Amino acid sequence: METFRNLLDPFPSQQSTFAANVDAIYYFIFWLSTFFFVIIVALMCYFVVKYRRVEGQEPEKSPSHNTPLEVTWSVVPGILVLGIFWWGFTGYVDMRSPPAETYDINVTGQMWSWQFKYGTGAVDSELHVPVGTPVRLIMQSKDVIHSLFVPAFRVKQDVVPGRYSGLWFEATEVGTFDLFCTEYCGQKHSDMITKVVVHATDEAGVTDEVPQTFDKWLEVASDPLEGGRIPLEQAGEKVIGMFGCLQCHSIDGSKKVGPSFKGHFGQQVQTRDGSVLMDENYIRESILEPNAKIRQGYDPKMPSFKGAMKDEWIDAVIAYIKSIQ
Amino acid sequence: MTSHVMPAHSDSHSSADNYLTAKRGFMSWAVTLDHKRIGVMYLIGTMTAMFIGGFLALLLRAEHLSGSPGFVSHDTYNQLFTLHGAIMVFLFIIPSIPGALGNFILPVMLGAKDVAFPRMNLCSFYLWVFGAIFFVGALLTTGLDTGWTFYTPYSTNTSQTNVVLATLGAFILGFSSIFTGLNFIVTIHTMRPPGMTWFRMPLFLWSLYATAIIQVLATPVLGITLLLLAAERMFGLGIFDPKLGGDPVLYQHFFWFYSHPAVYIMILPGMGIISELISTFSRKAIFGYRFIAFSSMAIALLGFLVWGHHMFASGQSEMVTIIFSALTFSVSIPSAIKVFNWLATMYKGSIVLATPMCYALSFLFLFTIGGLTGLFLGALATDIHLHDTYFVVAHFHYVMMGGTLVAFVGGLFYWWPKMTGKMYNEFWGQISALIVFVAFNLTFFPQFVMGSRGMPRRYYNYLPEFQVYHVLSTIGAFLLGFGLLLAAIVLITSLFKGRKAPANPWGAATLEWQCSSPPPLANFEKTPTVGNPYDMQSVVWDPDTESFVRRGEVPIVPDESEQPAHA
Numbered sequence: 001m002e003t004f005r006n007l008l009d010p011f012p013s014q015q016s017t018f019a020a021n022v023d024a025i026y027y028f029i030f031w032l033s034t035f036f037f038v039i040i041v042a043l044m045c046y047f048v049v050k051y052r053r054v055e056g057q058e059p060e061k062s063p064s065h066n067t068p069l070e071v072t073w074s075v076v077p078g079i080l081v082l083g084i085f086w087w088g089f090t091g092y093v094d095m096r097s098p099p100a101e102t103y104d105i106n107v108t109g110q111m112w113s114w115q116f117k118y119g120t121g122a123v124d125s126e127l128h129v130p131v132g133t134p135v136r137l138i139m140q141s142k143d144v145i146h147s148l149f150v151p152a153f154r155v156k157q158d159v160v161p162g163r164y165s166g167l168w169f170e171a172t173e174v175g176t177f178d179l180f181c182t183e184y185c186g187q188k189h190s191d192m193i194t195k196v197v198v199h200a201t202d203e204a205g206v207t208d209e210v211p212q213t214f215d216k217w218l219e220v221a222s223d224p225l226e227g228g229r230i231p232l233e234q235a236g237e238k239v240i241g242m243f244g245c246l247q248c249h250s251i252d253g254s255k256k257v258g259p260s261f262k263g264h265f266g267q268q269v270q271t272r273d274g275s276v277l278m279d280e281n282y283i284r285e286s287i288l289e290p291n292a293k294i295r296q297g298y299d300p301k302m303p304s305f306k307g308a309m310k311d312e313w314i315d316a317v318i319a320y321i322k323s324i325q
Numbered sequence: 326m327t328s329h330v331m332p333a334h335s336d337s338h339s340s341a342d343n344y345l346t347a348k349r350g351f352m353s354w355a356v357t358l359d360h361k362r363i364g365v366m367y368l369i370g371t372m373t374a375m376f377i378g379g380f381l382a383l384l385l386r387a388e389h390l391s392g393s394p395g396f397v398s399h400d401t402y403n404q405l406f407t408l409h410g411a412i413m414v415f416l417f418i419i420p421s422i423p424g425a426l427g428n429f430i431l432p433v434m435l436g437a438k439d440v441a442f443p444r445m446n447l448c449s450f451y452l453w454v455f456g457a458i459f460f461v462g463a464l465l466t467t468g469l470d471t472g473w474t475f476y477t478p479y480s481t482n483t484s485q486t487n488v489v490l491a492t493l494g495a496f497i498l499g500f501s502s503i504f505t506g507l508n509f510i511v512t513i514h515t516m517r518p519p520g521m522t523w524f525r526m527p528l529f530l531w532s533l534y535a536t537a538i539i540q541v542l543a544t545p546v547l548g549i550t551l552l553l554l555a556a557e558r559m560f561g562l563g564i565f566d567p568k569l570g571g572d573p574v575l576y577q578h579f580f581w582f583y584s585h586p587a588v589y590i591m592i593l594p595g596m597g598i599i600s601e602l603i604s605t606f607s608r609k610a611i612f613g614y615r616f617i618a619f620s621s622m623a624i625a626l627l628g629f630l631v632w633g634h635h636m637f638a639s640g641q642s643e644m645v646t647i648i649f650s651a652l653t654f655s656v657s658i659p660s661a662i663k664v665f666n667w668l669a670t671m672y673k674g675s676i677v678l679a680t681p682m683c684y685a686l687s688f689l690f691l692f693t694i695g696g697l698t699g700l701f702l703g704a705l706a707t708d709i710h711l712h713d714t715y716f717v718v719a720h721f722h723y724v725m726m727g728g729t730l731v732a733f734v735g736g737l738f739y740w741w742p743k744m745t746g747k748m749y750n751e752f753w754g755q756i757s758a759l760i761v762f763v764a765f766n767l768t769f770f771p772q773f774v775m776g777s778r779g780m781p782r783r784y785y786n787y788l789p790e791f792q793v794y795h796v797l798s799t800i801g802a803f804l805l806g807f808g809l810l811l812a813a814i815v816l817i818t819s820l821f822k823g824r825k826a827p828a829n830p831w832g833a834a835t836l837e838w839q840c841s842s843p844p845p846l847a848n849f850e851k852t853p854t855v856g857n858p859y860d861m862q863s864v865v866w867d868p869d870t871e872s873f874v875r876r877g878e879v880p881i882v883p884d885e886s887e888q889p890a891h892a
Contacts, residue, residue, distance in 0.1 A: 007774070007793065007794075010777035011777055011778065012779055018706075021706065022706050022709075025706050029697075029701050029704065029707070036697070037693055037694065040689070041689075041693075044689055044690070047668070047671040047676065051607070051672070051673060051674050051675060051676050052675075052677070053675040053676055053677040057675065058675065058862055059608055059609050059673055060673050062609075064610045064611075064612060064859075065612060065613045065614065065615065066612075066613075066669075070662070070665075073665050074616075074658055074662055077657075077658055078658050081654040081657055084654065084700055084703075085650060085703070087706070088650060088704025088705040088706045088708070089647055089705055091706025092705030092706050092709065095709060096643050111483075143478070143483065144476075144478050144482070145476060145477075145479070147638060149713070149714075149779070149781065151710070152779075154710040155710075156638050156710065157638050157640070158638050158640055160640050161478060161567045163640065178779065181781070182712075182781040184403075184472050184476070184479070184782070184783040185479060186484070187399045187400055187403065188399060189403075189783060190781075190783075191786060
């Protein structure tokens with residue numbers, strides 16, 4: 001029974017300051033609709049039984065219209081939907097009015113991954129935010145229209161090429177939640193899924209699921225090389241995670257949208273119009289100008305990471321690729 | 326009050342008399358100007374499209390039994406949902422009721438010989454065929470993977486499929502729709518018989534009229550939009566491409582300016598059918614005739630003002646978003662009025678659950694859910710969450726399929742005896758209605774829940790938490806396909822084994838029941854004069870001929886037996 005009720009529960013948990021209101025509006029519409037629906041269906045069934053045809057008997061006379069009744073059942077629903085509109089409208093205005101002080105994160109959507117850029121230069125393919133803080137996302141697309149959707153927060157906004165779009169929210173609890181692309185964007189639209197990680201703002205609030213405070217996470221993320229304290233290859237693996245490279249490249253030799261990182265380093269490889277030595281220069285060029293020399297058998301689909309991936313991070317990526325050969 | 330129409334040829338003699346047998350041979354169909362034959366050809370064409378579109382749906386639902394890759398690839402899946410949508414919308418739902426049932430029934434219901442422009446009517450049909458060929462061409466060559474909505478810049482810059490071929494197909498189909506609409510408007514204005522004022526027209530005709538207005542006014546916008554899309558793709562004009570200074574969201578405005586009114590093209594004729602079915606099978610005049618007539622016109626007009634509700638999260642301004650939300654609620658009221666009036670028609674009626682009535686009651690249930698779930702989407706704060714999730718998919722299937730398709734099938738069972746001269750097997754027809762009803766709910770109700778839980782649309786893979794809903798939905802879909810197949814089998818079997826149909830098997834009072842089943846080539850032997858189209862008591866059951874006949878044509882002894890039991 002418990003599972004059955006869980007199955008019917010229309011919402012994921014409420015994880016933003018908007019969620020309770022959105023859910024309340026939904027339930028208001030739901031119960032109002034159910035009320036009218038039950039009346040309509042009950043009457044329908046009742047009439048079918050009570051007024052079933054009896055051979056040889058014509059129906060009793062009854063009026064063919066009733067203007068006061070018809071006006072009433074036009075006006076009353078009219079007033080009810082006006083109420084629904086008003087409540088939806090005020091909720092919406094709230095969602096479109098970020099407070100004066102927000103923590104801003106830049107978002108880039110591209111086929112088929114997300115990049116979240118923080119003030120410190122940190123970049124990640126997951127969205128990390130501090131709990132209990134108004135966060136504003138400033139979003140753009142590198143290619144086609146995408147849409148950023150976090151069901152637990154009840155927020156969504158299309159991410160459009162050629163302009164900025166925005167949304168804001170305040171997360172209410174520490175935890176991790178799904179983030180989907182929800183505007184069809186081609187082949188791997190349904191793989192463009194990532195997570196929102198809501199961090200505590202002080203040590204007291206950390207959990208097993210999210211063990212770092214936001215500030216700690218940001219500090220580490222801003223420097224994937226960790227000041228040289230970790231091996232460069234390990235830093236490279238982190239950078240690859242931050243930029244969502246594995247969405248299109250494998251590390252086991254298998255072909256995906258892009259060529260595998262494993263294999264061919266140090267060898268001559270075929271490109272669409274010639275060949276090139278697969279070395280440090282080629283990797284760097286592929287990151288900054290991906291369409292310059294495309295590998296044979298692949299299409300021009302890789303976006304450029306110029307401006308987003310710092311030089312030392314490129315060094316780390318190169319080190320990592322060399323390490324997995 | 327009632328008038329004599331023509332001698333009761335009804336159901337008796339030589340089949341050489343009717344439109345099906347009057348001329349024979351392929352050419353007699355290929356260049357026919359007879360609206361009835363054109364209607365039959367549309368019926369075959371749109372039904373074929375429906376089964377192809379349905380088959381694609383079953384493939385994609387089968388893929389969804391698991392959230393991880395099944396038996397098709399990402400790309401194939403994206404093409405499946407695109408072609409399912411495009412074929413269903415452009416080749417089936419929009420043209421079916423006006424083209425198949427409207428073409429056949431409208432002139433006969435008007436007591437006329439044909440539509441105003443028979444040649445234009447044939448032209449409409451061939452435009453449908455050519456448009457269909459283009460679509461099938463796209464399907465068989467590169468496929469299509471943009472979604473039926475062709476959003477830019479994916480459709481202009483990125484998609485590797487033959488977008489231009491498909492959009493040109495839709496462009497051609499648009500003209501089919503425009504010409505049909507034009508034809509119906511002129512026919513209704515100029516060819517009503519003496520005595521049939523606007524408010525003595527059957528409601529099915531009012532619905533076709535309102536639909537025709539939308540077809541004529543809105544479809545050209547789609548045509549231009551598709552041309553711009555094709556031009557952008559071929560010549561890189563920069564209308565929608567931001568890299569060239571264009572605006573991708575502008576495309577959405579152009580597209581939805583047509584495609585929202587298009588959904589009213591889809592539903593209004595269905596609602597017209599329901600008015601006929603419920604009144605006939607309650608043996609009672611439709612309640613609130615004028616409000617229903619006016620509500621069809623209101624829906625047609627208000628439907629042009631709400632397109633932005635497809636774009637609440639698109640980046641259009643907040644001001645315009647708020648205005649569209651408010652206007653959207655206005656269009657819900659005329660639909661609600663119809664539902665209440667249909668219910669009130671059943672009150673104190675004399676109801677029989679013939680197959681068409683089973684579908685009509687199914688419509689009441691399913692369309693009401695579809696309409697009510699539109700409220701969640703019209704309200705801004707909830708729409709932000711629900712937009713582009715399966716909640717929307719469920720909503721539009723409830724109204725387009727639970728609404729239009731169910732009404733179409735009900736209308737088909739209703740007018741089948743008239744069109745073919747055969748009665749179908751009532752029991753199996755009712756079973757098909759029951760299966761369709763149950764299976765439909767099983768298919769689409771879980772989609773509301775998974776949508777609000779966050780399952781996005783157009784997803785090939787999905788997170789494991791959504792699997793149980795997908796499995797239920799897939800089981801329902803196969804059952805639904807079976808139910809519709811059963812309905813088709815029931816109807817087609819009747820052509821070979823069905824009992825001969827009388828002129829008026831149901832006891833309706835509209836004019837098409839006063840000619841034989843099937844009708845003669847010229848529909849009526851002399852121009853009829855008309856009375857109240859909902860005066861069911863003007864026809865009475867004659868057990869000898871197993872038919873309803875007009876009062877006064879059959880000796881009635883004694884007269885009191887026809888009076889109701891109470892005064």
